Amino acid sequence: METTSKKIYIVIPAYNEETGIASVISHLKDFGYENILVVNDGSNDYTEEKAREAGAEVLNQIINRGQGAALRTGIEYLREVYAPDIIVTFDADGQHQAKDIAAIIKPLIEEKFDIVLGSRFLNKKSNAPLLRKIVLKAGIIFTNFISNIKLTDTHNGFRALGKKAIQKINISHRGMEHASDIIDEITKNKLRYKEVPVEIIYTDYSRAKGQRTSGFAKIGIKILIKKLTQ
Secondary structure, three states: OOOOOEEEEEEEOOOOOOOHHHHHHHHHHOOOOOEEEEEOOOOOOOHHHHHHHOOOOOEEEEEOOOOOHHHHHHHHHHHHHOOOEEEEEEOOOOOOOOHHHHHHHHHHHHOOOOOOEEEEHHHHOOOOOOOHHHHHHHHHHHHHHHOOOOOOOOOOEEEOOOOOHHOOEEEOOOOOOOHHHHHHHHHOOOOEEEEEEEEOOOOOHHHOOOOOHHHHHHHHHHHHHHHHHO
């Protein structure tokens, strides 16, 4: 863990993650991250119990509202209750690596940037399936065009928000489209941003739990509709 006096919190949106949530929390604790909040997004399994047993704080959403809504709940709660200096968003399916958090938060600790975004395409270790990689690359081109920003990875849930970003960013989409909300908020609020390479580990479990490749088209349509109706 990066040695710092800053208050760092990890927020994990989780839906039916009883199989792996404890190992994700343990993985984070092994690297010295103790302030972990799991937002249990209406799970109908033992996600809450497993997360609490592993040492995380848990917020429960009564119904499944989507990853965007869970992150919004978690960020707002942390902001109001703990006034963190940095919030790291981290997936519950084991794709993200705690060893990469130090690189994600370093630019925020140095106060050179307001938000840092993880990119799987700046790291040659990525084992993303070919079809997923093609779809993600297409999504990058689409998002960069409509959001007037240049990024190498636009739908990566591994990111860190500094104080200004925590205060300014508003997530409006309930589902996976929230990633584009965050990108729009970067430009809207003139946030200083940086990408850093991260390693994403794809497993059979994470592929089954994650966004289906076919779903990215629906995300794009929703984002475009929102843009046209603003």
